Amino acid sequence: MTCYRFNTNCVQGTYDPKSGEPRVLPIVQSTTFAYDDSDYVADLFDLKAAGSFYTRLGNPTTDGFEGKINLLEGGVGALALSSGQSASMFAILNICKAGDHVISSSSIYGGTYNLFDVSLRKLGIDFTFVDPDESAEALLSCAKPNTKAIFGETIANPGMNVLNFEKFSSVAKALDIPFIVDNTLATPFLCRPFEHGANIIVHSASKYTDGHATSLGGVLIDGGNYNWDNGKFPGLVEPDESYHGLKYTETFGAAAYIVKARVQLQRDFGCTPSPFNSFMFHLGLETLHLRMERHSENALKLAEFLSEHPCVEWVKYPGLKSSPYHELAQKYLPKGSSGILSFGIKGGAKAGKELVKHLDLVRLVVHLGDLRTSILHPASTTHRQLNEQQQINSGIYPEMIRVSVGIEDIHDLIEDFDQALRAAAV
Numbered sequence: 001m002t003c004y005r006f007n008t009n010c011v012q013g014t015y016d017p018k019s020g021e022p023r024v025l026p027i028v029q030s031t032t033f034a035y036d037d038s039d040y041v042a043d044l045f046d047l048k049a050a051g052s053f054y055t056r057l058g059n060p061t062t063d064g065f066e067g068k069i070n071l072l073e074g075g076v077g078a079l080a081l082s083s084g085q086s087a088s089m090f091a092i093l094n095i096c097k098a099g100d101h102v103i104s105s106s107s108i109y110g111g112t113y114n115l116f117d118v119s120l121r122k123l124g125i126d127f128t129f130v131d132p133d134e135s136a137e138a139l140l141s142c143a144k145p146n147t148k149a150i151f152g153e154t155i156a157n158p159g160m161n162v163l164n165f166e167k168f169s170s171v172a173k174a175l176d177i178p179f180i181v182d183n184t185l186a187t188p189f190l191c192r193p194f195e196h197g198a199n200i201i202v203h204s205a206s207k208y209t210d211g212h213a214t215s216l217g218g219v220l221i222d223g224g225n226y227n228w229d230n231g232k233f234p235g236l237v238e239p240d241e242s243y244h245g246l247k248y249t250e251t252f253g254a255a256a257y258i259v260k261a262r263v264q265l266q267r268d269f270g271c272t273p274s275p276f277n278s279f280m281f282h283l284g285l286e287t288l289h290l291r292m293e294r295h296s297e298n299a300l301k302l303a304e305f306l307s308e309h310p311c312v313e314w315v316k317y318p319g320l321k322s323s324p325y326h327e328l329a330q331k332y333l334p335k336g337s338s339g340i341l342s343f344g345i346k347g348g349a350k351a352g353k354e355l356v357k358h359l360d361l362v363r364l365v366v367h368l369g370d371l372r373t374s375i376l377h378p379a380s381t382t383h384r385q386l387n388e389q390q391q392i393n394s395g396i397y398p399e400m401i402r403v404s405v406g407i408e409d410i411h412d413l414i415e416d417f418d419q420a421l422r423a424a425a426v
């Protein structure tokens with residue numbers, strides 16, 4: 001098969017209809033698949049044959065989405081899920097059990113922070129949160145004998161830290177643990193974490209993958225580049241009694257992690273996306289390269305405009321030359337720094353509330369990665385369940401406004417922010 005470039009893979013990657021089949025990946029809205037032969041179905045259940053037998057575990061439309069995101073990230077396999085939250089949950093539960101420990105960047109999405117700090121902790125998995133900008137030594141000093149993974153976000157939501165992949169992967173290698181990256185904000189168009197030492201990637205597909213704010217979903221992608229047979233991950237190496245003693249690493253080699261996530265966790269937890277949502281994610285990926293280019297271009301222009309604005313205290317955007325992350329952005333995000341920026345409005349939270357009232361094009365939504373520009377006040381919305389210290393640890397300040405810059409005409413966006421900032425300041 002010819003090896004095409006990234007943009008071609010967005011448009012045409014993996015779905016290749018045979019003569020007479022639909023040109024566009026079809027929506028197979030069926031829980032069920034019909035068979036003539038029970039021996040074949042037995043082989044499907046025993047994972048000896050590939051094919052759909054029940055949509056909880058696999059569906060042709062969902063396979064299409066998984067194939068494309070896997071191709072774009074350069075993994076060995078992907079598992080689509082019903083939300084980004086379930087993708088992050090599976091990423092950890094696939095390799096950790098009660099008594100295990102994970103090192104996580106503290107500058108992560110608020111929902112992920114709560115998942116780790118509250119719900120997974122209740123299941124007996126321990127987390128240490130650490131400032132991702134600390135030294136490698138400081139990260140290493142968080143390790144315990146039971147540490148099983150290290151987790152970070154390529155571009156932290158909404159702290160805007162750019163992950164130092166070299167540092168995180170060196171720590172993962174020194175501890176011989178997998179390095180898990182949430183690549184939601186960067187997308188594989190801007191950054192391909194497997195090329196920088198990551199072993200597992202998670203996405204909230206609800207954001208740039210969909211791109212049009214229509215569907216909730218997530219995806220887990222396996223780099224196939226970690227040796228699980230090192231004594232730390234018996235669940236992947238030793239017989240799975242719920243699968244007639246199947247050994248994942250022995251049977252599936254480099255794809256052991258992603259097969260286990262599907263046949264064990266998806267079987268038991270059932271965090272399955274609907275085929276319709278998988279169709280929307282697949283459709284979204286077809287224009288990912290164009291959208292991310294424009295999101296990044298518009299965000300840089302808006303960040304530059306806001307930096308000069310008299311009503312603005314500060315602007316955080318990794319693409320700005322003044323950003324402390326500019327160098328890391330140049331290294332890991334050479335095609336652009338994505339569409340998310342944050343700024344501090346003069347007059348604090350009160351002025352922020354006024355700003356929302358005066359914006360016309362730009363609406364307040366609890367979301368990011370949409371085509372349409374939106375804003376959010378994280379301290380009172382996405383991060384409100386964290387206390388003030390946890391908020392500051394996650395990079396959230398009271399005057400902070402997060403902007404998800406869309407793909408509209410940049411002049412209209414600048415004019416809307418300008419009039420609303422001036423009106424809010426009065």
Ligand SMILES: *Cc1c(COP(=O)(O)O)cnc(C)c1O
Pocket residue numbers: 083084085086109111112153157182184185203204205206207216217218
């Ligand atoms: C939104 C988001 C999530 C959670 O995804 P859902 O699809 O909303 O469950 C996880 N990580 C990041 C970086 C996000 O922005």
